[in-house]
Amino acid sequence: MIHSVQLLDLRNLQVLAEISYVRKETEETTLEDVLAQFYEVFEEHAPDSPFITNLESSVAYVSPLSESIVLVCLGDKQSMDENELHRIRRLGNELAKENEKKSGFDSQIILNELADRFLLTEVRLLFFSSRNPSFKNRTGRALSKLTEFKQQQESTFVGPFKIGPYRVQCITLNTSDSINDLSPGDIESIDVASIVFSETQTTEETVERLAKQIHSELSVPVLIVPGSDKELQVCRDFEERFQLMLCDSASDDPIVLILSVLAIAGFSDMHPELAMERWRTESLEPTTEPEEPVAHVSEPEGHQEFLVIDKEVAETRYAYLYEEATEHQRAPNVIAAISTFRLDKDSAETRVIRTGELGYAIVEQDDLLFTLITGPTQDLERIRSQFSRLPALYLEDPPPPLSKPHDLYNHPPFTLKLLATIPPYHWPSREVPSRLDEPDWERFRYPMMKDFLRTIWDSIDGETNLEDITMDNQSKMILGGLYFLRRMDAIETKLSISPDDTPLLLKTPDDEFMNRYNEMEEILELINGENSLENIAKATNIEISIVIHLFTEMHKRGFVDFAK
Numbered sequence: 001m002i003h004s005v006q007l008l009d010l011r012n013l014q015v016l017a018e019i020s021y022v023r024k025e026t027e028e029t030t031l032e033d034v035l036a037q038f039y040e041v042f043e044e045h046a047p048d049s050p051f052i053t054n055l056e057s058s059v060a061y062v063s064p065l066s067e068s069i070v071l072v073c074l075g076d077k078q079s080m081d082e083n084e085l086h087r088i089r090r091l092g093n094e095l096a097k098e099n100e101k102k103s104g105f106d107s108q109i110i111l112n113e114l115a116d117r118f119l120l121t122e123v124r125l126l127f128f129s130s131r132n133p134s135f136k137n138r139t140g141r142a143l144s145k146l147t148e149f150k151q152q153q154e155s156t157f158v159g160p161f162k163i164g165p166y167r168v169q170c171i172t173l174n175t176s177d178s179i180n181d182l183s184p185g186d187i188e189s190i191d192v193a194s195i196v197f198s199e200t201q202t203t204e205e206t207v208e209r210l211a212k213q214i215h216s217e218l219s220v221p222v223l224i225v226p227g228s229d230k231e232l233q234v235c236r237d238f239e240e241r242f243q244l245m246l247c248d249s250a251s252d253d254p255i256v257l258i259l260s261v262l263a264i265a266g267f268s269d270m271h272p273e274l275a276m277e278r279w280r281t282e283s284l285e286p287t288t289e290p291e292e293p294v295a296h297v298s299e300p301e302g303h304q305e306f307l308v309i310d311k312e313v314a315e316t317r318y319a320y321l322y323e324e325a326t327e328h329q330r331a332p333n334v335i336a337a338i339s340t341f342r343l344d345k346d347s348a349e350t351r352v353i354r355t356g357e358l359g360y361a362i363v364e365q366d367d368l369l370f371t372l373i374t375g376p377t378q379d380l381e382r383i384r385s386q387f388s389r390l391p392a393l394y395l396e397d398p399p400p401p402l403s404k405p406h407d408l409y410n411h412p413p414f415t416l417k418l419l420a421t422i423p424p425y426h427w428p429s430r431e432v433p434s435r436l437d438e439p440d441w442e443r444f445r446y447p448m449m450k451d452f453l454r455t456i457w458d459s460i461d462g463e464t465n466l467e468d469i470t471m472d473n474q475s476k477m478i479l480g481g482l483y484f485l486r487r488m489d490a491i492e493t494k495l496s497i498s499p500d501d502t503p504l505l506l507k508t509p510d511d512e513f514m515n516r517y518n519e520m521e522e523i524l525e526l527i528n529g530e531n532s533l534e535n536i537a538k539a540t541n542i543e544i545s546i547v548i549h550l551f552t553e554m555h556k557r558g559f560v561d562f563a564k
Helices: 028-042 082-101 107-119 138-146 184-189 204-217 229-241 254-264 272-278 327-339 380-387 390-396 414-421 447-459 475-487 520-525 533-540 544-556
Strands: 002-009 014-020 051-054 059-064 069-075 121-129 158-163 166-174 192-197 222-226 303-310 315-321 351-355 358-365 368-374 431-435 491-495 503-505 560-562
Touching: 002 082, 002 107, 014 107, 028 059, 028 069, 059 082, 069 082, 082 107, 121 138, 121 254, 138 166, 138 192, 138 254, 158 254, 166 254, 184 544, 192 204, 192 229, 192 254, 204 222, 204 229, 222 229, 222 254, 254 272, 315 414, 358 390, 368 390, 390 414, 414 447, 414 475, 431 475, 447 475, 475 491, 491 544, 520 533, 533 544, 544 560
Parallel strands: 121 166, 121 192, 192 222
Antiparallel strands: 002 014, 002 069, 051 059, 059 069, 158 166, 303 315, 303 368, 351 358, 358 368, 431 491, 503 560
C-alpha cells in the first residue's frame, strides 16, 4: 500500500502538500535520499514516470509534474502490481494538469481530493442486522453508530470513510429485509456481505434464508458476525452449514468492526488491532456524548408489542411481539402498562399516552387491559381510531393464555386480526411477495391458522403485486396473513417498479428527504399523472437507475403511488 504522498517544490526546497495514510511520519532524511537518487538518474537521462527507487524499509515512486515540482509516493517494500503503478501515473497526470491550469493553486486541497480518488481502494460493505439492537448485541450497536453518519447525495450507502488504504462505504438492512430491496446497481457494487447474529434478535432460519439469498445474487465473501462473544460458537456452526466465513470479533466500535470484516474477507493481512496502530483511520464516533445511556443506542421506531393483560391477577393473557425480541426484554414495558396508568373503569375510550421514547394506546374492558406499545414516530391519534375495534375482535373468541409469544406457531387466529387492524408497517402496493422457506404446517397449534396461511402461501407466485392480491373483500385479512408469513421469514417482498410506470404524488416528502437530492423540487413538478419515470429521467438529465431508486424510496415512505 501507499503510506504517504508529498508534493515537493525543488526550487524553493519545501513541501507544498502532503497526505499520510499511516500513523508513522515521513522523515526528512527519507525524502532527501529519494531525491538524491532521482537527481543521480536524471543527470544521465529522463527517468520513467514514476521513477522507482528502493529504500531500506520502503519503496519510493517519483513523478515530475513540472520543471520544479515532483510527486513522491512512499509505499510498502514489496513490489506493486501494474494496476497500482497505473493509479500513481494517473494521479501524477491529473496533478500536472491542475498545475498547468492554475498557478498558485491550493495544493493541499487538490492533493487531498485526487490522492483519495486515485490511490485509495473503494470497498462497499453490506450488513444485515436487527433494526433495534439490544444492549448485548455489540456488533448491532456498532452498525447503529454508522447509520448516524450522512450518506452522500443520491447514494443509499453511508460514508465514504477513510480507513488506511481504503475508502469504505456501508449499508445496513434489517434482518427481515431482502438483498433485492437494493437497486441492481447497488447490489453489483457490493464487495463483502455480512450477517449479524444475535440469539435474542435473530433466528437460525433467518441466517439460512439470508445466506442462500446472498449466495444466489453475489459472488463475494459472505461473513457471519456474532453480536457478542456469547454467540461465537453458534456462528462457528453456521459457518460450516451455510458456507459462511466466520468473523470472530464482536465489537461496538465501528472501526474495529470494519477492520475485522476487511481482514476476514481478504482485503487486509493485518489483525484489526495492528491495523489500528499502523493506519490512519477516520473517527466514526459521535462528536458529542449521547444523552441516552448505552442501553438505548437505537430507539424503537415502529410498533413494539401488543398485550392483553388480566388486571385482576396482573398476568399477561396474550402478547404479540412486532419485532424479533424476547419476553424478558419486553417485561419492563408490561409492568409499565399494568402499574403506571390509572384508567376510568367506566370508560371504554382508548387512551393514548407518550412516555419518553415509547407511546401507549390503552383501553380497558371486562377487567382486561388492551395495550399497544409503539415507537416515537407513530401517530398515536391515528392508532386510537384503529384500536377501538380490537377488544371486540378479541372477545369474539378469546384464546387461552399464550405462554410463549415468540413461538409464532403457537399464535391464535386473533393475531391475524391484530395485524390486519394495526399492521407493523406500511407495505407499498407495488411490493411483490415471493416464497422463501415453507413453514412446517404440522407445527401450527390452531388448524384455522394453518389452513388460512397455507391458502395464502399456495397463491404466491412471485409475480403478482400486493395491489392485485388484495383487491377482494378479504384484503385486510390477507394482508394480515402476509405480514405474519413475513414475520416467520417464510416470504420476502421486493418492489416492482419500471421506467414505464407513471407516479402519482400522495403527499410532499418531508424536509429530511427533500434535502437529500438537489433536483427534488424539479422532480416534484414533473409528477403530474402523465409523465413516466423515463420521461422524468430525460427531463432532469438524471440516469434512469437513480430515478427508479429515488421513486422506490418515495413509494416505500408513502409519498407516491403509481397509476394502474
